[in-house]
Amino acid sequence: MTRTIQNPLRDERDKRLPTIAGPCGLVIFGVTGDLSRKKLMPAIYDLANRGLLPPGFSLVGFARRDWADQDFSKVVHDAVKQYARTPFRESVWDRLAEGCRFVQGAFDDDGAFDNLCTTINDLDQIRGTAGNHAFYLSIPPAAFPVVIKQLARTGLAKPGADQWRRVVIEKPFGHDLASAKQLNKIVNDVFPEESVFRIDHYLGKETVQNILALRFANQLFEPIWNGNYVDHIQITMAEDIGLGGRAGYYDGIGAARDVIQNHLLQLLALVTMEEPVSFEPRAVRAEKAKVLAATTPVEPFAETTARGQYTGGWQGGQKVPGLLQEEGFAKDSITETFAAITLAVETRRWAGVPFYLRTGKRLGRRVTEIAVVFKRAPHLPFDATATEELGQNALVFRVQPDEGVTMRFGSKVPGSTMEVRDVSMDFSYGHSFTESSPEAYERLILDMLLGEPSLFPMNDEVERSWEILDPIIKAWRSSGRPEPYQAGTWGPDSATRMLSRTGRHWRRP
Ligand SMILES: NC(=O)c1ccc[n+]([C@@H]2O[C@H](COP(=O)([O-])OP(=O)(O)OC[C@H]3O[C@@H](n4cnc5c(N)ncnc54)[C@H](OP(=O)(O)O)[C@@H]3O)[C@@H](O)[C@H]2O)c1
Structure with a gap:
């Protein structure tokens, strides 16, 4: 006689059926x-x-x-x-x-x-x-x-x-570890943690949830998802807008606290975490917490991070002011509008792989993406000239605005000679599915009303994220003004140097 042993973390309901919130x-x-x-x-x-x-x-x-x-x-x-x-x-x-x-x-x-x-x-x-x-x-x-x-x-x-x-x-869930702990205490003294829903709207996006689907529903990717094959990972959230009208919230906060602590570290956790035993909230959160516990900033910060502030320039054919000319900002504000950091994930899977996270305002384009950049093939049996235009293979999750996945690899250029050049293969949500994606807030509000907590960061994840970021922000405080960069460009020179120092470069999305 066989006996089925139920996994206590697996819920066997048919999750394809839409669930309607109960009276509320x-x-x-x-x-x-x-x-x-x-x-x-x-x-x-x-x-x-x-x-x-x-x-x-x-x-x-x-x-x-x-x-x-x-x-x-x-x-x-x-x-x-x-x-x-x-x-x-x-x-x-x-x-x-x-x-x-x-x-x-x-x-x-x-x-x-x-x-x-x-x-x-x-x-x-x-x-x-x-x-x-x-x-x-x-x-x-x-x-x-x-x-x-x-x-x-x-x-x-x-x-x-x-x-x-x-x-x-x-968000923001505090502005450093101490204030996050204080806020969590105030909230948890009144509401038990299972009744607290912290919104990081990135987690409600289809492409972000697709990270786990792509990684764990396929055989193709997971075997090469480690430091044996991956050279580095870049996570970018770039905005082309400036901060006009947002001084009250942003001045003194800056790009690292506004975006890296929450959105980008959550994306990093989803890309690097181990396979959960199920998609039940407890199981997913346990894996995220584990990988964040293994994540640390890489020093020396003068070489591994970059901090910038936009100056006036041209964007989309329009002249735009610098941060210090935006209404409400102090004329000597040292708030950064661009931040880039290097992290390490100290696990067997990710040892030796650098993670580069960057975000900024008034950059060249509005785009959010995660690029997994692979090592070069160990041997190329071609003439050196044949592969001059061959870059590194990459798998790119396009989070916004054009949601999908791009794979970049080398392909023969048509013609009588053997020449290899980078090409891209695209999956786009808009083309592959007829139904349009719900807005992140639709998904998150419904999940909250259903009491489904998977897509909401817990207090310990929030506190750990501040632990990772706090030493960098502290070092920046004693390093003078952020470096200026012109509106419409891709950030300060120190950001370029941060990668070129190791022979790498940022993608131009
Ligand atoms: N805007 C975004 O896209 C965005 C994105 C992510 C996170 N957030 C976060 O979401 C929150 C709200 O953002 P928001 O942009 O909507 O802010 P907002 O436009 O400044 O609105 C703040 C609201 O709070 C009310 N309020 C402030 N002090 C009050 C008081 N003492 N008593 C009663 N009402 C008071 C205001 O009401 P009155 O009309 O009476 O002033 C207003 O309705 C913030 O925590 C922000 O950081 C916003």
Whole structure:
């Protein structure tokens, strides 16, 4: 007789079927902000349009302006019409609008939070939200503690029997290890870790989830996914926009804290982690945590990192100002708008492979990609001139804007002589699949309402990421001003030197 032994970490449900969230409501703090208008409200409508929200779903906005429920509905309506991914349908909108409520108040206003309590209790009675509520903190990070305290004071953080309460936090999760620990403590004193959902919207992107599919569903890649074959890995998030209008958030924070600590280190973890025993949250998070624990910055930082600040220049045919001329930035600001670092992953798989991470504003193009660059073939049985234009093989995950995967390899140039040159083979989401990819926020909000935590970084991952980055930022503090680079270029010269020193170069995406 045979016996099937169940893997306790494997869930055998058919995950292809769409799962609809059970009865629940969502409260958005900071509902008048940019993020809420451009991403959150449209994502909620798109989920409703796809039939993935429960019939009695309720959306409560909390802000300082003196709005009635109808004013709030109009704001949601306009945001949805302007930014939603899926077509506008009156019937879907009407159903969603019935569940929209607005509570006026500032975060330190006890009365406003008492009103919020009443509103939520009413919704449970009228809309059947069953006591299940999520609180989305789309607010300046300095306001996290006061809102969390209010949720504790009013009892809103505490679910009754068979109910849930969850909190959603937007990055930045602190600005260094000490502040991240402090924030985690404030949050975890009120909400247990399984009820905390930290949003790193990169993890909601299809291409990012495809990293694990490509690596672990195929036989082709994993055997060569190690230091025997991989020369180095480059992770780039480049933006062409400047920082006009964002001084309040960005000045004093800079590119490394804004992007490397969260998005780029999460991408690194997915590219380097070992195969999880299943795709259950516990299993995936354990592998990510393991590989981040083995990740360390490479010294000396004067040679292995680069830090820059954009100056005026031309971009897309337009003259653009430098950071120091942007409104709101201190005239002597030393905030970096470009950061590049070198990391090592000290495991048997990755020993000796450098990982180069870079991000910047006002660079040549908006692009995010992960390039796995392979070693050269150990022997080339061609004339030296035949391979002059042959580079290194590379597998590139294109995260945005043109989502897909590119493989680069050498191929014979047509003609009577043997000449080999680099060519590319592309997979593009847009061409291979008819359905359009959901927006990252659609996926993440739905997962949060379902209580599915795989795509949300945990407190220990966040703290470990700061441990990796803190020594570099500390060294930069004593190294003077960031190096200037002209808007529209690919960053400061020190970034080029960082790689050329080892005979390598950055890709020009
Ligand atoms: N924008 C993005 O694309 C983006 C991307 C990633 C992460 N984030 C993060 O997401 C969060 C929100 O970003 P955002 O760009 O939407 O910010 P924002 O445009 O500055 O909006 C902030 C919101 O918070 C409210 N607020 C501030 N202080 C308040 C107080 N004392 N009492 C009541 N309401 C208060 C504001 O309401 P009033 O209208 O009353 O001022 C506004 O609705 C931030 O943590 C940010 O770092 C944003």
